[in-house]
Amino acid sequence: MRTEDIKSVYFIGVGGIGMSAIARFFLNKGIPVAGYDRVSTPLIQTMQSEGADIHFEDEPALIPEQFRDKEHTLVIYTPAIPNEHKELNYFRANQFEIQKRAQVLGMLTRSLKGLCVAGTHGKTTTTTMLAHLLMQMPEKVNAFMGGISKNYGTNYLYSADSDYVVVEADEFDRSFHWLNPYISIITATDPDHLDVYGTYDAYLESFREYSHLIKSGGVLLVHTGLAFRPDLQSGVRQLSYSMTTGDFHAENIRMGGGEISFDFKSSFGDIPGVRLGVPVEVNIENGIAAMAVAQLCGVPDELIRKGMETFKGVDRRFDIKIKTDKLVLLSDYAHHPEEVRRCAESLKGVFNGRKITAIFQPHLYTRTRDLYKDFAQSLSIFDEVVLTEIYPARELPIPGVTSELIYERLHSNVEKWLIESSNVLEFVRTHDFDVLVVLGAGNLDDKMSQISEILQKRA
Numbered sequence: 001m002r003t004e005d006i007k008s009v010y011f012i013g014v015g016g017i018g019m020s021a022i023a024r025f026f027l028n029k030g031i032p033v034a035g036y037d038r039v040s041t042p043l044i045q046t047m048q049s050e051g052a053d054i055h056f057e058d059e060p061a062l063i064p065e066q067f068r069d070k071e072h073t074l075v076i077y078t079p080a081i082p083n084e085h086k087e088l089n090y091f092r093a094n095q096f097e098i099q100k101r102a103q104v105l106g107m108l109t110r111s112l113k114g115l116c117v118a119g120t121h122g123k124t125t126t127t128t129m130l131a132h133l134l135m136q137m138p139e140k141v142n143a144f145m146g147g148i149s150k151n152y153g154t155n156y157l158y159s160a161d162s163d164y165v166v167v168e169a170d171e172f173d174r175s176f177h178w179l180n181p182y183i184s185i186i187t188a189t190d191p192d193h194l195d196v197y198g199t200y201d202a203y204l205e206s207f208r209e210y211s212h213l214i215k216s217g218g219v220l221l222v223h224t225g226l227a228f229r230p231d232l233q234s235g236v237r238q239l240s241y242s243m244t245t246g247d248f249h250a251e252n253i254r255m256g257g258g259e260i261s262f263d264f265k266s267s268f269g270d271i272p273g274v275r276l277g278v279p280v281e282v283n284i285e286n287g288i289a290a291m292a293v294a295q296l297c298g299v300p301d302e303l304i305r306k307g308m309e310t311f312k313g314v315d316r317r318f319d320i321k322i323k324t325d326k327l328v329l330l331s332d333y334a335h336h337p338e339e340v341r342r343c344a345e346s347l348k349g350v351f352n353g354r355k356i357t358a359i360f361q362p363h364l365y366t367r368t369r370d371l372y373k374d375f376a377q378s379l380s381i382f383d384e385v386v387l388t389e390i391y392p393a394r395e396l397p398i399p400g401v402t403s404e405l406i407y408e409r410l411h412s413n414v415e416k417w418l419i420e421s422s423n424v425l426e427f428v429r430t431h432d433f434d435v436l437v438v439l440g441a442g443n444l445d446d447k448m449s450q451i452s453e454i455l456q457k458r459a
Contacts, residue, residue: 003107007072010063011035012088013081018101018170021144022076027051028158034067036087043110043148043155047115048105060090061135070096076104080394102175105144108165109180112142115293118169118176118210119187119223121339122286126187126312127168129283129290129307131157132343136303141166147333163298169210170363171203172196176210183219183296184211185289188377189226190338193367195395204228206392221248221292239267241268241292243285250284255349260284264291264304271301277311280346281316316445321452327459328354328435331448335441337374344381347435354434355386361421361440363391365398368405376409384450385414388421391442428454 009026012037013019020043023033027050034053037044044054055062067073075091075098109116115134118125124146130145132151140159143166148155157166169176169184172193189207197203207228214220216235224242232238240246243253250262260279264271271291276283287308294304311321315331322329328351334343340360347356360379362368368375368390378383387403399438407418417425421444427435428451437452438444 005072006031008032008034008067008069009074009076009170009450011076012085012091013037013078014047014052015039015041016078016080016101016211017043017146017148017155018144018168019049019076019078020044022101022104023047023052024050024154024156025142025144025158034064036062050436058086061089063087063090070094073112074095074099074104076101079175080323082394100173100175100178102170102173102178105167106178106180108142108144109182112165113163113182114167114179114184115297116167116176116179116181116184117187117289118171118184118207118333120171120190120192120389121334121336121342122187122282122289123168123170124284124333125317126185126286126289127166129286129311130185130293131166132164132311133290133294133299133304133307134297135168136307137162137299139163144171145166145314147314148459149314152311158168160220171206171210174206177206177213179210179213181214181218183221183293183364184214185293186211186220186222186226186228187286187289188223188338189228189454190336191370192336192367194370195364219293219296221289221296223289239292241285241288243288248288250288253284254384255279255281264288266292266295268295269301271304273280274305277309278318279350281349282318282342282346283331286438294335321448322455322459324459327433327455329433329438329452329455329459330436331438331445332437335367337371337378340375340439341381343437343439344378347437348381351435355383356435356437357386357431357433358382359386359388359424359427359436359438359444361388361391361442361444362403362406363441364393365390366397368403369398369401372405373409375406376411379406380411382414384416385410386417386419386424386427388419388424388444391421391440393442425450425454 014038075096134141139161141162143157145155146168191200211230220238224246241248247267253262260276316333320330334340
């Protein structure tokens, strides 16, 4: 199907953060959008208000008539949808054009200059930072982000005037192999998604294959010290970054009084006195990567500096809900041991000397099975740890794989509890906190407004 043949688009799993961004892209272009998801969410309600026709029962009879024309309807689905899904099988049986979300993003990176951010962690914040920096330019930017930008209240940005599209490049299900980046950042290659890849070597190989997809004349910006070996096409430059070394890095880092500033050192021109709008240590490195790509795309120094200072962050990424001398409450999407470690160390740095409690909901049986020892190690940085049952997402239970694998290996100096997620609100009501962080990629975030309401009375 050619792009010009698309007269309507149907989404199976429309409410996901990545799927909804593409749905909104088509809505913005005036193309009718409909779709299915399991439950209504605020994001889905926003899409409905923008014109999307969405239902919540897997029933082919509910597919609107306009979306039954296979010559002009593109069907997009997420890999999280099971094979037995009735609507997906209706479209398969009737030979519709069916694409994964990543294939559609790949189409966009072929028609525009794709600025793609890949890596085990840091993708969403770096992607959203980069989009915000490019939004300082008169022509703005197109962007498909893996989280809701607090600056714009959306996970999707549209510009008819920009040649660039910022894309979060997801390695799950090898989705990023559909992309053709012009510039790509690779933030990290710590092992993850071993349910898909089987071995760490296969995981690293997928990043090598991804690096080969960067267009000739483009750039690979890779964090120093990563384990994989890039395979670059002729004419692709490789540059490096980190907090303290590489072609792009920071010097004269200054922390204190709730602020972080540093001098950005670059092979293409230094930018002194950069201030972080979200002052946590991990954002120094995320910011260096975003500033480097913005600089390569011609964003002037003063706009880069302005963008970094005005960046408000991403929902569920070090997302502070309450901050007083008596109590701090925040939410963080960390669901990999390295992300948990970075969150814990950042909190220890920002709130030095205060008691820090984490409520953590493990995400996926396979990830828990593969990484439970690493989770225990990272969680043990906190003073107190509350573990809930595993959030299954797309998976069925695995015998013997429970949160107890992590719980039993937490260090002896950590005060710990193992509770059901249904009891989290009662736990919050009956315990005292100094700094509380709710961690994970599951559904505990749905309780954040209630947790905030309970704790607001004590703050």
